[in-house]
Amino acid sequence: MGSIQLVFHYMPLLLKGLRYTILVSVYAIMIALCIGIFLSIVRVSVGSSLVGKIIKKIITIYISFVRGTPVLIQIYLIFQVLSVWGLNLSGFVSGVIALSLNSGGFMAEIIRGGISAIPKGQIEAGYSLGMSKRKIWTRIILPQVFKIVLPQLTSEFINVIKVSPMLSVLAVVELTRTAQRLVGQTYQTLPFYIAIAVLYFIVCALLEELIKLQKRRIMRGQEA
Template sequence: MFDFALILESVPFLARGAVYTVEVSVLAIVFGLVLGWILGLAAVSGVGWLRAITWAYVQFIRGTPLLVQIFLIYFGLPAFGIDVPAFWSGVIALGLNSGGFQAEIVRAGIESIDRGQTEAARSIGMSAFQALVFILVPQTIRRVIPPLTNELITLTKSSSLLSAIAALELTHAGQLIIARTFAPFEIYAAVAVMYLILIAILSRGSALLERRVFVNY
């Protein structure tokens, strides 16, 4: 029989896990955003070795499972004498993963802009760097907002993989309760509902942001 009382009793602890999930996801998306822009700009630069490094990095991120990347950070850093808590291992791993995907989003956004705008900027005396900063980047920001908000939603759901390194995010919080209560169905149902609430809030916020900033060309 479905135990609603157990769910109500578990909500405070699950809420702590949900807060942990939000904190990890927000920090990781910010880290990924910075890394993604650096790599995205490198990918469209005229510097061959920068483009090669970016290509190799993106291929590694896209070609390996996120769980393996999490393990590489969590177990790899201590192997080099760097002791990092599970929370920050999760932020680093998710941020590095997100940065690879965001790099492709930024690259595609820049390349979607008519090359004639760059040529026009150069014809009035702008350097390539000035054309990039003042002409291409502002337009790219508007164009990449929808896919970047989708990346945040994907990252939030992917944070459940951090349960594999005992990070106290929402899924792992549920697993700890299950180990004590032996009621997996009720607890995982509650976890699913909490994820739905988190994603609904993020989706609503993303829609509002897109309405305010996104401009169709």
């Protein structure tokens, strides 16, 4: 059986692995977004008291750690820490948690940048209208922030997809792990790794086109 025929023969398994990759990435990015929003709101809201400074310092250390250490190490650490705590979670769940915590640090910085771009006059106008802090966040700040940082959020989603193959160390049967298994069965390495490279490229290229569409839409909105 030729290389192309071999790849097409096992394509259903590769597509199943790709679906698993996308599923892990979607779960991770959704949780990471919640982490990023929470950390950003806390950093803005705690003030400059001693407790506030300590909280900000803890958040800064967390963000610096996830941005300054290899993702693979973080995955191992999360898996081992959860095991020590008696949480014998599946590789899938542990992997989602690890990717979420990693991406959450990047999300926090992205959203913080979006918040800093909101004119303070809008927030002051909200208070003058008698709006509560929660309403100001949900009706004034966050809607504008998401509009500003949507391209960066999509880029972060692409990054999560690109690092998801590292979950193969936890025996998560995503796309790369599926290819590794097929290589072990068929002893054909190159065809399967070329195939998964093409699949990753297609998914990321589609998301990059989505980013371009988002940027054009935002620019048209600003011009209007």
